[in-house]
Amino acid sequence: xxxxxxxxxxxxxxxxxxxxxxxxxxxxxxxxxxxxxxxxxxxxxxxxxxxxxxxxxxxxxxxxxxxxxxxxxxxxxxxxxxxxxxxxxxxxxxxxxxxxxxxxxxxxxxxxxxxxxxxxxxxxxxxxxxxxxxxxxxxxxxxxxxxxxxxxxxxxxxxxxxxxxxxxxxxxxxxxxxxxxxxxxxxxxxxxxxxxxxxxxxxxxxxxxxxxxxxxxxxxxxxxxxxxxxxxx
Amino acid sequence: xxxxxxxxxxxxxxxxxxxxxxxxxxxxxxxxxxxxxxxxxxxxxxxxxxxxxxxxxxxxxxxxxxxxxxxxxxxxxxxxxxxxxxxxxxxxxxxxxxxxxxxxxxxxxxxxxxxxxxxxxxxxxxxxxxxxxxxxxxxxxxxxxxxxxxxxxxxxxxxxxxxxxxxxxxxxxxxxxxxxxxxxxxxxxxxxxxxxxxxxxxxxxxxxxxxxxxxxxxxxxxxxxxxxxxxxx
Numbered sequence: 001x002x003x004x005x006x007x008x009x010x011x012x013x014x015x016x017x018x019x020x021x022x023x024x025x026x027x028x029x030x031x032x033x034x035x036x037x038x039x040x041x042x043x044x045x046x047x048x049x050x051x052x053x054x055x056x057x058x059x060x061x062x063x064x065x066x067x068x069x070x071x072x073x074x075x076x077x078x079x080x081x082x083x084x085x086x087x088x089x090x091x092x093x094x095x096x097x098x099x100x101x102x103x104x105x106x107x108x109x110x111x112x113x114x115x116x117x118x119x120x121x122x123x124x125x126x127x128x129x130x131x132x133x134x135x136x137x138x139x140x141x142x143x144x145x146x147x148x149x150x151x152x153x154x155x156x157x158x159x160x161x162x163x164x165x166x167x168x169x170x171x172x173x174x175x176x177x178x179x180x181x182x183x184x185x186x187x188x189x190x191x192x193x194x195x196x197x198x199x200x201x202x203x204x205x206x207x208x209x210x211x212x213x214x215x216x217x218x219x220x221x222x223x224x225x226x227x228x229x230x231x232x233x
Numbered sequence: 234x235x236x237x238x239x240x241x242x243x244x245x246x247x248x249x250x251x252x253x254x255x256x257x258x259x260x261x262x263x264x265x266x267x268x269x270x271x272x273x274x275x276x277x278x279x280x281x282x283x284x285x286x287x288x289x290x291x292x293x294x295x296x297x298x299x300x301x302x303x304x305x306x307x308x309x310x311x312x313x314x315x316x317x318x319x320x321x322x323x324x325x326x327x328x329x330x331x332x333x334x335x336x337x338x339x340x341x342x343x344x345x346x347x348x349x350x351x352x353x354x355x356x357x358x359x360x361x362x363x364x365x366x367x368x369x370x371x372x373x374x375x376x377x378x379x380x381x382x383x384x385x386x387x388x389x390x391x392x393x394x395x396x397x398x399x400x401x402x403x404x405x406x407x408x409x410x411x412x413x414x415x416x417x418x419x420x421x422x423x424x425x426x427x428x429x430x431x432x433x434x435x436x437x438x439x440x441x442x443x444x445x446x447x448x449x450x451x452x453x454x455x456x457x458x459x460x461x462x463x464x465x466x
Contacts, residue, residue, distance in 0.1 A: 075396025078406050113374050115410035139410055140374065165307075165338035166356055195307070195338050 010036055015044065019055045026059035026087075027066075029079025034087040048094040049101070056087050057129040064126075064214040074118070081122055088125065101131050104224040107149040108159035109137035111170040116163035119193060119213075123159060126213040127220065132157075143177045150187055156227065157220055160206075162193040172204035179205070188223040190216060252279050252298075254382075258389055261298040264321070268295035270461040271324070272454075273317045274331035276301030277382040278358060281419055281447055282331060282454065291458040297321065301382065305394055307336030311344045318348050327464070329457050331450075333357045353453045362417045362448040375412040377438060381419045384429045391432070404437060414438040417445045 010033065013021055018037060025033040034056070041051045063080040066072040072080075106127055108120050117139050124136045135153045137145055150158050162168040171191050178184040184205070191206040201209030207223060210216035252262050257276035264271060274282055276298040286294050299313050310332060318328055330345055330352035345352045355361040359378040360368035383390055392398050395407055414436060416429035426442060433440035 073396070075400055075403055078396075078403050079400060113372075115374055117410065118406060165334065165336050168338070195336065 011040055015041070015046075019058070022055040023059035023062060026056065026080055026083050027063055029076065029083050031083045031086040034083045035090060038087045038090050042090075042094070048091045048098055052088070052091050052095065052100075052129055056084050056091075057126070060084050060126060060129065061214055064212055068212055068214075077122070078118065081125060084125060084129070088128065092128075102133050103131040103221065104156040105133045105135075105153060106157040106159055106220065107135045107137060107146065107153050107155040108161065109141040109146060109149070110139040110161045110163075111167050111174070112140055112142045113170065114162050114164055114167040115139045117161070119163070120159065120161040122213040123161070123192065123210075123216045126217050130217045130221065132217075132220065143174045146174050147177065147181070147183075155187060156224060157188040157190060159190045159192070159216070161191075162196065165195045168193060168195055168200065169204075171206065175205045188220070188227070190219060190223075192216060251283070254385060257298060257382075258301045258386060261300045262296065264295045264297040266295065266324075268293045269326040270294050270457070271321050271328045272296045272331050272457075273314060273321070273328060274298050275304065275335070275358070277304060277380065277386075278331055278450070280382065281450060285447060285451055285454050286458075289455065289458065291454070291462075293462060294454075294458055295325070301386070302390075304335070304383075305390060307338075308340075310335055311337050311340035314341060315344045315348065318344075318350055322348075327461050329353075331454075333361060351457075353450065355449070358450075359417055361450055361453070362419065362445040363443065364445075364448055373413070373415070375410060376415045377408065377411045377413070377436065379414065379416050379429055379432060381422070381425055384416060384425050384432065387428065387432045392435075397435075404435075408436045408438065411436070411438055413441055416440070416442045418442055419445060419447055 008021060010018060010021060018040060022034060022037040025037065037055065038051055041055065042048070060080060063072060063077055067077050108124055110117050110120055120136065124134045127134045135149060135155070137149050146158060146160070149155070160171045160174060162171065175184065175189060178187070189206045190208050190210050191201050191204070192210045196209055198209045208219045210219050256262065257279050261276050262279050270293050272282060272294055274296060279296065279298045282296055286296065297317065299317060303310050303313060314330055314332060318330070321328060328350050330350055332341055332352055333355040334341055335357060341352065353361055355365040355368070358380060362380060379387065388398070395403065397404055414429070414433035416426070418425065421444070429442065430440050
């Protein structure tokens with residue numbers, strides 16, 4: 001995004017300029033600059049949650065949009081995610097101390113037979129950035145692992161990910177098992193992964209297919225709000 | 234079945250007709266216009282198909298290849314095959330598709346059924362080289378496969394698209410959960426063995442060479458060649 005060769009002294013920028021610069025640095029995957037920016041804003045008295053949402057999530061949302069539009073590709077998204085992760089690792093303990101708002105709780109994992117977790121790691125990070133508590137149960141999960149995790153973690157949402165056309169049908173196994181156990185409607189089920197589409201999500205009985213991490217966040221917020229509205233009606 | 238060297242020595246003209254790898258990768262291969270039966274194939278299979286055709290004197294088979302780079306964009310394969318079949322249909326008595334499912338999630342099967350053409354069985358070319366039943370039974374979820382073509386084209390199909398030439402630090406984000414690089418060798422070529430082993434080292438994986446020869450590609454093409462020759466009589 002920024003390609004001028006001039007060295008920018010982050011500490012000399014005012015708050016608005018610094019946030020804008022951090023968004024640029026995040027876009028360019030500059031981990032150290034993001035860490036420095038986060039520490040500067042903390043030093044200026046910014047609340048951790050504000051830094052997270054305005055600088056990091058704001059920047060990562062631009063990355064997500066450009067990925068969707070074919071301007072950025074997976075390597076660049078991974079670098080940006082690495083930079084955001086570095087910033088979040090400074091903020092996470094502080095967020096816990098300051099009692100940042102929690103929107104909902106999610107368990108996410110890649111299905112049995114599948115070892116790809118780039119997508120679900122991005123979703124985890126963006127969901128955490130948006131105020132969700134997320135338990136990422138990793139790769140190659142059989143149905144038992146999902147069900148155990150959603151109970152243990154008292155989840156609102158179950159997220160399932162798959163990269164392979166040969167593994168994505170396993171999502172239906174998980175949903176069907178939830179139905180058999182009479183717990184399907186207790187959870188919001190979101191699915192995602194490169195070979196999936198909306199039609200597949202509907203066919204297996206998921207609540208929604210999310211084409212990328214930003215959509216997953218928006219969809220999760222929408223379903224949680226709906227759930228709260230139903231509960232208060 | 235004959236090796237590539239045997240084919241070249243038996244049919245000296247074949248050496249000159251060997252397609253250029255860069256063309257196979259980016260633009261595919263035009264048919265010669267000779268023969269009553271057309272094989273529409275992935276560019277990554279061109280050398281093997283031509284070797285089998287020439288070794289077995291299947292002179293009634295013509296070969297047209299789509300760009301091998303579609304391997305990295307499986308969502309485009311079904312549409313590209315549909316176009317190729319429709320474009321060639323008037324010029325040939327019969328058309329066969331030499332693509333496995335290749336990550337199309339059944340989309341290619343729907344196109345083939347719609348157009349009334351057969352395709353080679355299996356989820357990937359890895360499967361039909363190894364033997365589909367054996368490949369599925371192995372259930373190697375943490376194996377990363379290379380064929381002869383993909384070994385020769387490792388940089389173009391793996392390193393550059395994943396940005397590992399510019400950002401080698403991303404390697405573990407992509408391959409951290411893989412354990413072994415399995416080189417499915419169609420031919421006995423020590424230089425490819427070295428390249429495949431180097432590829433494994435570069436990805437931080439253990440290495441296994443598995444001599445498959447042409448596997449079920451040979452038997453399937455043989456069946457199609459015989460059936461189409463019988464139809465013509």
